Amino acid sequence: MRHARDGAAAAMNAASRILVARGKNEPQELENPDVAWGQRARDGVWVPTKDGQRLHFGIDVAAADTVAQVLRPSLRVFVGVDLDTDIVAQTTDNGVRLLTVIHGPDAPSEFRFAVSLPDGLALESMPSGGYDVVHLRYGATVGRLYNPWASDSMFRQVKADYTLEGTIVTMRVQHADAFYPVVADPHYAR
Incomplete structure (x- = not known):
């Protein structure tokens, strides 16, 4: 088993390399007082919408009790979540952004x-x-979960998409023939 600090460094290195290769149009890490992170993966994150409400993303993984290693207020790593x-x-x-770093072929x-939405909000494909x-009453878009992208260590695109069942958004990453690590990016913005 990897030491937690080594795991965080490996995850950060993989994510950083791929983000740099993707270019300057990627959303940048920045402190945001409107975003509130939970301590464990299952606790997830509370994020604002354009109309001032808050929605919640829980990270539903095998090791949901994994505690985040907080590297700075705007960056944390959940090592070994699956x-x-x-x-x-x-x-x-x-x-x-919930950059998912896949280290090998045995990963899911x-x-x-x-996703927990306040009353009056819904996810629309x-x-x-x-x-x-x-916003169901006004029909206005107050937030967006962008289509996921994924890339392998050779900077090749890896197929990634979402499905929605009830309140669970599932990101599927077809990484079987990829060069590891693979990084996939679920990204929400208001």
């Missing part, structure tokens, strides 16, 4: 995020493959 899997969680200026290919958070 077999060969870590999550690098970033706060951005208008949301969060599905990652679940439990978009043609892009993401989900808009829609």
